[in-house]
Amino acid sequence: MGIAFGLLKLILKIVVAPVVLLLTLAIWICVGLVYVSGLVLGLLSTVVALLGVAVLVTYSPQNGLILLAIAFLISPFGLPKLAFWLLGKVHDLKYAIQDLVYG
Numbered sequence: 001m002g003i004a005f006g007l008l009k010l011i012l013k014i015v016v017a018p019v020v021l022l023l024t025l026a027i028w029i030c031v032g033l034v035y036v037s038g039l040v041l042g043l044l045s046t047v048v049a050l051l052g053v054a055v056l057v058t059y060s061p062q063n064g065l066i067l068l069a070i071a072f073l074i075s076p077f078g079l080p081k082l083a084f085w086l087l088g089k090v091h092d093l094k095y096a097i098q099d100l101v102y103g
Contacts, residue, residue, distance in 0.1 A: 016101045023094040030087055038080040045075040 049071035056064025072078050 013101055016097060020094060020098055023090065023097075027087060027091055027094065030083075030090075034080055034083045034087065038076050041074045041080060042076050045071045045078075048074065 048067055052064050052067030052071055054064075055067055
């Protein structure tokens with residue numbers, strides 16, 4: 001019984017190893033993409049915020065507020081922060097799998 005259980009545990013470790021490797025590579029790639037997109041979106045959000053303030057003052061308060069809301073969403077405090085939170089959850093999943101199988 002002990003030998004069969006050890007063999008099944010070894011097979012499970014071999015099967016789960018590529019999954020952990022793929023999760024690790026996906027996390028690294030996604031972190032790089034989020035950093036680069038955060039930089040680009042940060043610059044873009046500055047332009048949209050300035051445009052939103054100009055529209056708010058000169059043209060239409062409703063459209064200006066909409067532009068300011070869009071600027072907030074694409075700023076580093078909006079969608080990139082949500083992406084980092086989601087990447088953290090995927091990272092937690094990877095470590096949970098590793099602890100369950102290898103730990």
